[in-house]
Every structure is written in structure tokens, then in C-alpha cells.
Amino acid sequence: MHTYIHTYIYTYIHTYIHTYIHTYIHTYIHTYIHTYIHTYIHKYVRTDGRTDGQTDRQTRTLACTHAHAHTRAHTHAYIHTFVQELFNYHMAFQYKEVKLQLLEQY
Numbered sequence: 545m546h547t548y549i550h551t552y553i554y555t556y557i558h559t560y561i562h563t564y565i566h567t568y569i570h571t572y573i574h575t576y577i578h579t580y581i582h583t584y585i586h587k588y589v590r591t592d593g594r595t596d597g598q599t600d601r602q603t604r605t606l607a608c609t610h611a612h613a614h615t616r617a618h619t620h621a622y623i624h625t626f627v628q629e630l631f632n633y634h635m636a637f638q639y640k641e642v643k644l645q646l647l648e649q650y
Contacts (some may be wrong), residue, residue, distance in 0.1 A: 553637055556628065568622065576615060 553633075565626065572618075576618070580614070580643075
């Protein structure tokens with residue numbers, strides 16, 4: 545039973561990381577970066593207020609910094625949530641494992 549639980553945990557977590565997080569990074573963040581930064585830099589932003597699709601170096605730097613901060617904040621929040629959930633799952637499995645060991649003893 546002990547081996548089964550550990551195998552289940554590793555399989556589940558491994559699958560979860562490779563599908564959910566990988567998908568999240570490639571879809572949400574990739575899309576967010578391409579849409580937000582591209583739109584923000586190449587269409588709307590100019591230090592003189594014009595919107596003709598041209599940008600200068602200072603504006604590009606500010607736009608990249610701004611978009612990067614947003615992306616980093618979203619990613620950090622998501623990873624923090626994931627780690628917390630992972631910890632909760634781990635504690636739940638640990639509790640079940642201890643309970644099973646006690647049941648096996650008596």
C-alpha cells in the first residue's frame with residue numbers, strides 16, 4: 545500500500561506538471577506576452593502620444609518592463625497557488641498513509 549500511494553503521488557504530480565503547467569505556460573503566458581506586448585508596443589505606445597505604429601527606444605523599454613512585470617506577477621501568483629495545492633495534497637496523502645499504517649497495526 546505504501547508503494548502504491550507513492551507511485552500514485554509521483555504519477556499524478558508528474559502528469560499534472562507536464563500537462564497543466566506546461567499547457568498554462570505555453571498558452572496563457574505565451575499568448576499574454578505576444579498579445580499584450582505586441583499590441584502595447586507596436587500599436588498604441590509613443591512618448592509623443594501618436595498612435596501610428598512607430599515607437600522609440602525609451603517607449604519600448606518602458607512597455608517591455610511594464611508587460612514583464614504583469615507577466616511575472618501572474619506567473620508568481622499561479623506558481624504560489626500550485627505549490628500550496630501541492631503541499632495540501634502531500635499533507636492529505638501523508639495523513640492517509642499514517643492512518644493506513646495504524647489500521648494495518650491493529
